Amino acid sequence: MPQEPFRIPDLTSRPFRLTTTRTMGAAPGVLYLAWTEHIDQWFAAPGSVRMTAEQAEPFFFETEYAPEPDGPVTRHPHYGRFLRLERDRLVELTWVTGAGGTEGAETVVTVELAPEGDGSVLTLTHAGFVDEESCDRTADAWPLVLDQLDLRTAPAG
Incomplete structure (x- = not known):
């Protein structure tokens, strides 16, 4: 039986998108691995991670967040599949979360990596939101997520 062609999400009916660029302490290769093999x-x-970094392969993981110190932890499932992978240069994947995130819409996250001195310039584009509110909420969250990535991957010293 012939395999179905690989499908890229159609985002034309969901035009809301965000882009953020940040200089990171880690080299592109370290960041590429952080997104594809070491997201936990x-x-x-x-x-919680179920992930094989290959085109069209699905992934699943959860994040946990406690809004108040010593408060209850809330789980946030994340689902998707890899669209494009260019070692040490690009990770593109679909990204689906629930309420407070993508609202169940299949969005696309593109992470572009470029060398900058001993570190990198990371450009993240997240496209395909159902409305401006979910896009704005996510635009506020990505800098905090990238802060965590930079903190965990930057070389010591």
Whole structure:
């Protein structure tokens, strides 16, 4: 039986997108691995990751967040599949979360990596939001997520 062609999400009916650029302490290769093999070391809850970094392969992980110190922890499932991978240069994946995130819409996250001195310039584009509110909420969250990535991957010293 012939395999179905690989499909890229159609985002034409969901035009809301954001882009953020940040200089990171780690080299592109370290950041590429952080997104494709070590997401549980900086973002996902340990033990929750199911991921093989290959085009069209699905992934799943959860994040955990406690809005107040010593308060209850809330789990946030993340689903998707890899669209494009260019070692040490680009990670593109679909990204689906629930309420407070992508609202169940299949969005696309593109992470572009470029060398900058001993570190990198990371440009993250997140496209395909259902409305401006979910896009704005996510635009506020990504800098905090990238802070965590930089903290966990930057070389010591």
